């Protein structure tokens with residue numbers, strides 16, 4: 001882990017029922033979590049209120065997405081104002097499933113980030129390359145282009161956590177090695193230093209996501225530029241998620 005406060009987010013994706021979420025919240029409420037870690041969970045929109053009303057305040061709540069601007073006539077969307085209203089502190093933006101399944105583009109994601117920040121939300125800003133991009137030696141180019149879209153849109157990096165999530169590692173059980181993750185995290189920090197500022201580079205947390213679980217988190221957490229994790233599948237199991245939170249070194 002680096003010098004910033006360790007940050008672990010649980011992305012529940014499109015999973016859960018009222019009953020399964022009641023159980024998960026109870027497990028999280030009874031887990032013992034290291035004090036010096038920011039812990040966040042991202043339930044599906046429709047369960048945010050249930051989670052907000054039952055989960056310990058120790059854990060903050062994130063949405064998994066939001067609309068690009070002010071709410072209004074946008075059927076099926078949820079606005080940043082509404083997320084604030086319901087008690088969310090964070091929103092995940094640019095997740096690979098939204099980029100590659102839904103088709104969201106870099107500049108649209110950048111605009112979402114800027115609007116969410118303007119509403120007082122923190123942004124978990126995801127980036128990451130596809131397998132074919134990695135194999136073609138384009139990992140850094142892809143990540144830098146995605147970073148640039150955020151940098152071009154946002155006025156400040158104070159409330160942004162960057163999540164590096166190689167697409168080939170998400171939901172596949174194929175975790176990046178600590179070296180592979182560290183190499184990209186250093187490159188991202190270097191990009192921020194040159195293109196935003198050395199101060200932003202040193203204080204922005206860069207977390208890793210992609211098949212993190214209770215068994216591989218400790219090795220990843222030893223790396224100097226890995227400031228935490230964004231966890232999908234393993235965040236649906238309270239005790240395992242707690243193990244990942246407590247992997248802070």
Ligand code: PEP
Pocket residue numbers: 011165169170171172173209210211212230231232233234
């Ligand atoms: C994610 O969805 O952000 C993620 C990293 O998923 P998983 O941990 O299941 O690979």
